[in-house]
Amino acid sequence: MLTEEWAETFAVMARTWERIGATGRGDVAAWDEQLTAMRAEQDRLTRMGRWTRGPADLMSVAGVHRRELAHSAVLRWLCDPAGSHALGAAFLEQLLGATGGVTDLLHDAEAATEITRERSRADVVIRGNGWTVVAELKIDAGEMPDQCQRLYEDWRTEPQPRFVFLTLSGRPPLTATTEPARRAWQCLSWSEISQLLEKAVEGRPGAATAVQEYRRTLHALIGRRLSHP
Amino acid sequence: MTLEPEGPELRRIHDDRVRFYLDNYKAIETWARIRSDANKELHELSLSMVDTIAQDVLARGDTGIDVRADDLTNPRKPRVVLARRTWRPSDGEGEAPAAIVIEWHNPPIDKRGEFTMYVGVRVGDRDRRDKRVAKYLSERAPRLREALGHPWLAESESFPVWRWVLQEGDALDELAILETARESAWRCWDTCAAVIDDVLRVA
Numbered sequence: 001m002l003t004e005e006w007a008e009t010f011a012v013m014a015r016t017w018e019r020i021g022a023t024g025r026g027d028v029a030a031w032d033e034q035l036t037a038m039r040a041e042q043d044r045l046t047r048m049g050r051w052t053r054g055p056a057d058l059m060s061v062a063g064v065h066r067r068e069l070a071h072s073a074v075l076r077w078l079c080d081p082a083g084s085h086a087l088g089a090a091f092l093e094q095l096l097g098a099t100g101g102v103t104d105l106l107h108d109a110e111a112a113t114e115i116t117r118e119r120s121r122a123d124v125v126i127r128g129n130g131w132t133v134v135a136e137l138k139i140d141a142g143e144m145p146d147q148c149q150r151l152y153e154d155w156r157t158e159p160q161p162r163f164v165f166l167t168l169s170g171r172p173p174l175t176a177t178t179e180p181a182r183r184a185w186q187c188l189s190w191s192e193i194s195q196l197l198e199k200a201v202e203g204r205p206g207a208a209t210a211v212q213e214y215r216r217t218l219h220a221l222i223g224r225r226l227s228h229p
Numbered sequence: 230m231t232l233e234p235e236g237p238e239l240r241r242i243h244d245d246r247v248r249f250y251l252d253n254y255k256a257i258e259t260w261a262r263i264r265s266d267a268n269k270e271l272h273e274l275s276l277s278m279v280d281t282i283a284q285d286v287l288a289r290g291d292t293g294i295d296v297r298a299d300d301l302t303n304p305r306k307p308r309v310v311l312a313r314r315t316w317r318p319s320d321g322e323g324e325a326p327a328a329i330v331i332e333w334h335n336p337p338i339d340k341r342g343e344f345t346m347y348v349g350v351r352v353g354d355r356d357r358r359d360k361r362v363a364k365y366l367s368e369r370a371p372r373l374r375e376a377l378g379h380p381w382l383a384e385s386e387s388f389p390v391w392r393w394v395l396q397e398g399d400a401l402d403e404l405a406i407l408e409t410a411r412e413s414a415w416r417c418w419d420t421c422a423a424v425i426d427d428v429l430r431v432a
Contacts, residue, residue: 028245035253038260053266066273140276142283142297145314168280174292 057216065217068137072113072123074214075135078197079111079126085208087200092126094196095133099162099186103131117154120147125155132158138167139190139221148173152181164188168222194218268336271403275333275346276300278309278407285415300335303354308332310351311418316429326359326432327352327366327425329418331394331410344401348413349381349391350421361432363389369424376420390421 045051055061064070081089089106096102109128114121124135134155136148148165155161163185165173170189176182197215201207242248250257279298286294295314300307309331316325333346350373352363363386370389374381381392394410396402 028249031249035256039256042256042260053262066276138280140279140298140300142279142295142310145295145317167283168277169284171280171284172287174283174286174294174296177292 055220057220058213059217060220065221066139068123068139068141069114071137071139072135074217075137075193076111076113076124076126078200078211078214079109079124079133081107081109085211086206087204087211090200090204091197094200095126095164095193096162098188098192098196099133099164103128103160120150120154122151122155127158131160131162133162133164134158135164135166136173138165143173143175146175146177148176148185149178149181152176152178152184156180156184162186166190166193189222190218191222194222264338264340265336268338271337271344272300272307272333272335274403275331275337275407275410276307276309278331278411281407281411282309282311282414285411305335306332307335308351309414311414313422313426316425324353324357326362327428329414329421330388331414338401344396344406346394346406346410347388347391348394348410348417349388350417350425351388353387355387358387359432362428365428365432366390366425369428373421373424377416381417390417 042051055065057065059065059070059074077083078085078087078091079095081092085091089109092106092109093102096106106128109126111124111126113124115125122134123137124133126133126135132155134151136151148163152163155163161184164187165185166188168190170187170192172182172187173185176185194215197211197218201211201215242251276298279296283296286292286296293314295312295317296309298307298309310325310328311330312325312328316327317323328351329349330351331346331348332351337346338344350366350370352358352366366389370384373390374384377390377392381390383391383393385391392413394406394413396406
């Protein structure tokens with residue numbers, strides 16, 4: 001009796017196994033077709049030089065491409081007219097043009113990062129003859145409590161202050177709580193910063209290699225491929 | 230005297246699937262290595278949700294909501310955190326004891342091809358958890374889950390209310406996934422934020 005039960009069980013198992021085998025063989029036949037298509041796509045990408053691995057800019061390779069501190073340092077450098085980027089005041093002109101107009105005597109401008117005041121710390125501050133730009137940079141970090149309000153309060157008495165809030169989308173700050181502060185903050189996206197840098201680089205083939213590097217970083221950050229490396 | 234070979238004759242592997250792999254293993258392994266690049270991109274795209282959700286906050290006109298990305302507290306489980314500013318400790322420092330969170334695994338796609346992301350009410354890591362808040366929320370969780378309905382029916386120690394964000398089909402549509410996560414986070418917020426307010430008042 002027991003042997004008969006086993007025989008039945010084995011028969012069921014054999015049928016199941018046969019079914020699994022047939023399905024598996026069907027899968028493998030389909031895989032061959034998919035593999036051929038995938039190989040063709042890989043060949044196409046390889047021919048175009050787009051079958052590459054990993055990031056193509058140093059900030060991404062170093063893992064600091066989404067760190068606000070690293071971007072603050074680069075923007076400070078780009079905004080320094082005497083900086084070794086060889087752009088002169090071109091980027092600063094673009095930035096000022098996008099946030100209320102270019103002033104005179106840009107060559108006297110000085111830029112600094114992480115400037116602490118009574119209630120706040122500004123990411124980047126650029127000062128010229130009779131004007132000040134205070135920039136707050138955001139990529140992944142959120143705003144600290146009342147952060148943009150406190151920055152506004154600490155810097156609003158500067159000569160002709162401009163407040164620039166820089167985010168991925170170009171959205172307004174959440175933490176400017178008064179109407180004057182909300183009005184004061186001008187919003188820029190990283191995409192716009194990228195465009196400003198592109199304009200600053202135009203016609204300046206001697207721009208430092210680090211500028212080209214940063215262009216790559218910005219393009220990676222905003223999800224675009226650099227068209228002319 | 231000549232020695233006769235002993236043991237079974239060596240034969241090619243016949244299993245169709247294994248045969249397929251062995252015949253194409255270079256291409257398959259080359260392509261499998263793309264996973265690490267894809268994971269890096271998926272992780273960063275997920276972090277970028279913080280900006281999209283901040284725009285939602287502005288559109289809702291409720292600037293009392295704090296939105297931030299956190300990939301430092303637990304780099305293997307990064308998250309985007311939504312919390313009222315009033316939920317944080319009174320000194321303004323430290324984590325809110327409860328928050329609405331979109332969390333994913335880093336790497337997002339594991340070696341078995343599973344993508345892991347979930348959304349829900351989080352009550353903090355075990356060693357830093359406010360146990361009273363966790364207990365009160367856990368008591369209220371069944372009603373919240375019921376209000377949210379399917380697929381919010383699971384429960385866990387860290388997430389009294391949560392759901393998976395799953396990819397259906399063979400291709401991974403990253404924008405569809407993030408949109409589901411974002412919508413789910415706001416649905417969770419609309420259902421649970423007032424309860425968290427109450428719990429924090431009582432606790």
